[in-house]
Amino acid sequence: MPELPEVETIKRQLTREILGKKIKEVIIIKKKLVKEISPQIFKSKVVGKFIKEILRRGKVLIIKLEERLFLIFHLRISGSLILSNCKEDFAGVVFRLADDRLLNFCDARVFGEIRLIDDWQELPFIKAMGPEPLDLNKKQFIKLFEGKKAKVKPLLMEQKFLAGVGNIYAQESLFCAGVHPERRADKIKRGELEKIHHCLVSILKEAIKRKGTSVDTYRQINGNKGKYTPFLKVYQRENRPCLNCKTPIKRELIGGRGTYFCPHCQR
DNA sequence: AATGGGACCTGCGCGC
DNA sequence: TGCGCGCAGGTCCCAT
Known part of the structure; x- marks a missing residue:
């Protein structure tokens, strides 16, 4: 299960690979993974934005985009975030970068979640978190x-x-x-x-x-x-x-x- | 306040 | 060999 060391690994590796890149396209395969906003609004807000910073808090991965917009990922049990293809039909949400590489959110059990928010520190479950x-x-x-x-x-x-x-x-x-x-x-x-x-x-x-x-x-x-x-x-x-x-x-x-x-x- | 159980979801291991 | 049942797991929510 992705716990602190796994999410920290993803954070460090993504920082090396995709920092400063632009998101060119978003393909939502499993709608359930995107919380609170419609796939259309999610796409329209994310497409065209540059990746400014990648952070971690607890087991949560945070990708800061331009204009104070944050992508929040929780992998829960079976989620993964990879720059190669998902196993079988586990692809959930795909981010195509400007250089045509694909960042895949894969999730077999579909417990994971992705949010788009303008102030991640105000998310109730993040606010309530204990210390690192x-x-x-x-x-x-x-x-x-x-x-x-x-x-x-x-x-x-x-x-x-x-x-x-x-x-x-x-x-x-x-x-x-x-x-x-x-x-x-x-x-x-x-x-x-x-x-x-x-x-x-x-x-x-x-x-x-x-x-x-x-x-x-x-x-x-x-x-x-x-x-x-x-x-x-x-x-x-x-x-x-x-x-x-x-x-x-x-x-x-x-x-x-x-x-x-x-x-x-x-x- | 703390604990327990259900819900969410599905691949996989096990038993037959 | 093949089938079907039920477990596992992170977190939230509700009940006791």
């Missing part, structure tokens, strides 16, 4: 957990709490820190929170360096898979031996989400 995990120091990170009764794993994934962390990196960080995913957040000791912080930051950075994790449909903009996948230690490793202690990795539904952890190493 890579911008927090240890002290600020620890403070977030004060008085939180929720289980730590669902809490880490909550975008209002912390922006950009999803199912994969929440689990990997907790395994790294040796903390059980069901621990009540405000009962976790200071030293353990420090570990979670350190693990989360280093895992996110390493995943960005390797251009993301492709357990599902996520791809780099050239269509290649992310290269962090082989470094996953618990995710999708049910019944396989823990890399630390050989205890079989357990899978449980926690907060309604599949969660993998080592019942021996994580307490």
Whole structure:
């Protein structure tokens, strides 16, 4: 699933490839992906505009066009944003650039969304977002957990709490820190929170360096898979031996989400 | 306040 | 081998 490292990868790669380019044509194949405005208005506003800047906030990718106009992309579960063709019939929305290259928004499950807005920071779900995990120091990170009764794993994934962390990196960080995913957040000791912080930051950075994790449909903009996948230690490793202690990795539904952890190493 | 379940959607894995 | 069922997943919304 595209989480912070995957969206950050897309942001960096798109910045290198399409910054300053002009959008010549827009083809909307799956209407449902474009939220709030009609395909006609969307097209008429986007066509002819230059790409001025590419940003990321949490799992959201933001393309700044001319005239204070922003394209907002959320890939949700199965979305991808690539400069090569979509797999099969997964093409959702296609942006043709002035040099005739195609930026494709592909989405098999059609949960993704594209918006066009003049002030992205005012979007309610962006306004409500918690801090960026890579911008927090240890002290600020620890403070977030004060008085939180929720289980730590669902809490880490909550975008209002912390922006950009999803199912994969929440689990990997907790395994790294040796903390059980069901621990009540405000009962976790200071030293353990420090570990979670350190693990989360280093895992996110390493995943960005390797251009993301492709357990599902996520791809780099050239269509290649992310290269962090082989470094996953618990995710999708049910019944396989823990890399630390050989205890079989357990899978449980926690907060309604599949969660993998080592019942021996994580307490 | 926090948790749980449903809705959205469809490819794919599994069981038969 | 082929079919059909139901899971998975991020987020929002509603109910408890």
